[in-house]
Structures are given as C-alpha cells and as structure tokens.
Amino acid sequence: xxxxxxxxxxxxxxxxxxxxxxxxxxxxxxxxxxxxxxxxxxxxxxxxxxxxxxxxxxxxxxxxxxxxxxxxxxxxxxxxxxxxxxxxxxxxxxxxxxxxxxxxxxxxxxxxxxxxxxxxxxxxxxxxxxxxxxxxxxxxxxxxxxxxxxxxxxxxxxxxxxxxxxxxxxxxxxxxxxxxxxxxxxxxxxxxxxxxxxxxxxxxxxxxxxxxxxxxxxxxxxxxxxxxxxxxxxxxxxxxxxxxxxxxxxxxxxxxxxxxxxxxxxxxxxxxxxxxxxxxxxxxxxxxxxxxxxxxxxxxxxxxxxxxxxxxxxxxxxxxxxxxxxxxxxxxxxxxxxxxxxxxxxxxxxxxxxxxxxxxxxxxxxxxxxxxxxxxxxxxxxxxxxxxxxxxx
Ligand code: SF4
Numbered sequence: 001x002x003x004x005x006x007x008x009x010x011x012x013x014x015x016x017x018x019x020x021x022x023x024x025x026x027x028x029x030x031x032x033x034x035x036x037x038x039x040x041x042x043x044x045x046x047x048x049x050x051x052x053x054x055x056x057x058x059x060x061x062x063x064x065x066x067x068x069x070x071x072x073x074x075x076x077x078x079x080x081x082x083x084x085x086x087x088x089x090x091x092x093x094x095x096x097x098x099x100x101x102x103x104x105x106x107x108x109x110x111x112x113x114x115x116x117x118x119x120x121x122x123x124x125x126x127x128x129x130x131x132x133x134x135x136x137x138x139x140x141x142x143x144x145x146x147x148x149x150x151x152x153x154x155x156x157x158x159x160x161x162x163x164x165x166x167x168x169x170x171x172x173x174x175x176x177x178x179x180x181x182x183x184x185x186x187x188x189x190x191x192x193x194x195x196x197x198x199x200x201x202x203x204x205x206x207x208x209x210x211x212x213x214x215x216x217x218x219x220x221x222x223x224x225x226x227x228x229x230x231x232x233x234x235x236x237x238x239x240x241x242x243x244x245x246x247x248x249x250x251x252x253x254x255x256x257x258x259x260x261x262x263x264x265x266x267x268x269x270x271x272x273x274x275x276x277x278x279x280x281x282x283x284x285x286x287x288x289x290x291x292x293x294x295x296x297x298x299x300x301x302x303x304x305x306x307x308x309x310x311x312x313x314x315x316x317x318x319x320x321x322x323x324x325x326x327x328x329x330x331x332x333x334x335x336x337x338x339x340x341x342x343x344x345x346x347x348x349x350x351x352x353x354x355x356x357x358x359x360x361x362x363x364x365x366x367x368x369x370x371x372x373x374x375x376x377x378x379x380x381x382x383x384x385x386x387x388x389x390x391x392x393x
Contacts, residue, residue: 005058007258008086010041010078011269012064013287016101019135020208023200025271025285026065033287038074040294040311042081044268047297047308049085051276052266057086059093059255062116068098072110079115093157093254095120100138100146108153118253119150120159120193126177130166140180147184157251159191164229165222166197167214174225175232182236190251194229195244196222223378243333243377260334262327268309278323279305281315320346325391328354329384332363337371353386
C-alpha cells in the first residue's frame with residue numbers, strides 16, 4: 001500500500017464572511033485566533049512525524065476556509081515545518097486555496113517563494129446578482145485582477161472554482177461567466193472545477209429553500225448546463241478527468257486524485273478528515289477546541305486506533321466491503337474509472353450493482369476497467385445509492 005502517493009491536507013478555518021450555501025468547517029470573525037491556530041497546526045504536524053517516517057508526501061493541500069487570509073510568513077513556517085519533519089517529494093504539488101478579496105500581490109510572492117506551486121481560487125460566478133445571492137464579497141473585476149496578480153507571481157498551475165445551477169440562472173448567464181474566465185490573462189486558467197449548487201442541510205440557503213423563499217433550479221436545466229460546459233471546455237482544450245473537473249496540459253489536481261483513487265492522506269487542522277493505514281479519522285471541528293487540545297501537547301497516542309494527535313475526535317478502521325464501496329463511489333467519478341482486477345474479494349458482493357449499471361448503459365467495461373458512461377455520470381448518484389444499499393439495506 002505504501003508505494004501509492006501520500007497526501008497531506010491542512011485545514012484553515014478562517015473566512016471573512018460565511019457564505020449562505022457553505023457547510024465547510026469555516027468561521028467568520030475569528031481572525032484573532034490565527035496565531036494560536038498556526039501554533040497548534042505546527043504542533044500537530046510535529047506529532048505526525050514518527051507516524052509518517054519512511055513515507056514520501058507527494059501533495060500538500062492547504063484548504064479552507066480561506067487560506068489566502070494567512071500571511072506569507074505563516075505559510076512559510078508551515079511549509080518549512082513540513083519539509084523539516086517529513087520527506088516531501090521534489091516535485092510535490094502544493095496547493096493553496098484563495099478567495100479574490102484576500103489575494104494580495106506581496107503575499108502571493110511569499111507563498112510562491114515558500115514553495116506553493118498551485119493556487120485554487122473560489123470565483124464561483126462573475127454575475128453580480130449571483131455573487132450577491134451566494135454572499136460572495138468579491139466583484140467580477142476583483143476576481144479578474146486577482147487572477148492577473150496570481151499569474152504575475154509566477155503561478156503556472158491555477159484552478160478556478162465555479163458554481164452553476166443557481167436558482168433562476170439562465171444558460172446565457174452561465175455561458176457569460178465561463179467565456180469570460182477562459183479569456184483571463186489571454187488564455188485563462190489551467191484547471192476549472194464546475195460544481196452544481198447543492199443545498200446542504202443546516203445552511204441559511206437550506207432554510208430559505210424550506211421557507212419557500214428560494215426555488216431550486218430544475219434538474220433538467222442543470223443537466224443542460226453541465227452538458228454544454230463539458231462540450232465547451234473540451235473544445236477549449238481541457239480534458240474532463242472527473243465529473244466536475246477539467247484540466248489542461250495534464251494539470252489534473254494530484255491531491256484530489258488521491259481522494260478519488262481512495263489512496264491515503266494525513267490531515268491536520270480543525271474539522272479535517274484523513275485516511276491512513278486503513279483508518280478514517282476526523283479532527284475536532286471547533287477551532288477553539290482544536291487549539292486547546294494541542295496547547296502544550298507532545299508525543300502522545302490517541303486512544304482511537306493509535307493516531308498521533310490529541311486533536312483527533314474520531315477514527316474508524318474501514319472494513320473490506322466498505323473500502324471497496326469507497327473505492328467505487330469515488331473512483332467512478334473519474335473518467336479513467338477503476339481497475340476491476342485490482343479490487344479485493346469483497347468486490348464480488350457488490351459486483352451485481354455494476355453488472356446492472358452495464359446492462360443499463362450507465363457503465364461499461366474496457367480492458368479490465370469499469371467506467372461510467374456519459375449517461376452514467378449524469379445519474380451517478382443512482383448507482384452510488386444502490387452500492388451503499390448493499391451495505392445498509
Ligand atoms: S469563502 Fe468558501 S469556505 Fe468560506 S464561507 Fe464562503 S464558501 Fe465557505
């Protein structure tokens with residue numbers, strides 16, 4: 001198992017405002033915790049050192065929240081700590097998530113000098129009404145100038161996150177957003193993630209939908225936007241390598257590929273999730289509890305599965321069948337599909353679901369691999385629900 005890539009995820013919980021649709025573990029108004037968060041994160045990294053001895057980290061993803069709220073010095077200390085505590089591959093992909101309003105040229109220069117080599121910016125839309133609806137605080141102009149600043153700081157691997165399928169969004173409005181970003185700085189970004197808006201339980205958006213103040217977009221209309229997007233981005237030279245993700249020049253997100261291929265990743269920071277040596281775990285969500293648990297912590301073993309950080313709030317060893325289902329539900333999102341011959345014996349228990357998908361033209365078999373068809377990608381959840389029902393009938 002150890003010859004597969006290992007990722008490291010670092011969760012930064014700070015945001016300037018909390019967006020109405022967001023269910024990530026992010027908080028506005030706690031910026032005064034940044035120094036303590038960093039101290040806790042550095043401690044947590046050092047606690048992981050013995051556990052990852054002999055492993056090479058091939059990707060680091062600093063996600064959030066809004067990591068671009070952190071100073072260049074803070075990112076430098078974090079990456080220096082990673083380099084001095086772990087074996088980081090020479091060509092490691094090191095991503096930092098950013099939002100347009102907090103991107104700053106001098107910080108970007110420092111991030112780059114510290115070793116960050118990929119920026120993923122949350123643009124979501126260039127339509128002012130849509131940005132207002134989403135509670136995003138940047139303007140279209142600011143998003144474009146932030147992109148120019150990112151390119152000026154010598155980042156040649158840049159992702160933009162966009163959201164479609166907003167209530168009342170026309171195909172033309174979405175087309176306008178996508179066409180504009182494709183022209184930014186001449187030839188646009190290297191990678192685009194296009195996600196359909198989902199109404200997550202417990203968010204202000206869900207409350208507005210429940211109260212009848214917001215009507216969700218029609219699924220057929222959302223599917224029409226998705227189809228147009230796939231065609232347009234392929235025409236623009238992108239490869240669709242995952243249901244919602246497109247890359248140019250082979251610049252697929254290596255860190256996210258680790259998730260989709262059900263490979264291993266360590267994780268630190270409040271609310272972060274990890275998967276290591278067959279154990280899935282999550283870190284305590286509250287930033288204050290996170291800081292408290294790590295204050296003065298030193299080499300210790302968590303009671304749950306012997307994990308090294310006292311900030312880990314829960315962990316569970318994944319059984320064979322559950323692991324097969326995780327591999328299928330994440331890997332089938334990839335256009336490359338899954339090598340069926342590499343799956344363990346437990347696969348036979350769920351194989352009938354895949355046979356059903358093949359019989360119904362939702363999946364196909366090719367040279368030992370199983371992959372979803374175009375129609376299968378559109379209704380992937382139907383396949384995944386059937387797979388999950390195998391474990392929880
Ligand atoms: S900026 Fe991103 S992480 Fe922060 S609240 Fe908005 S959607 Fe959530």
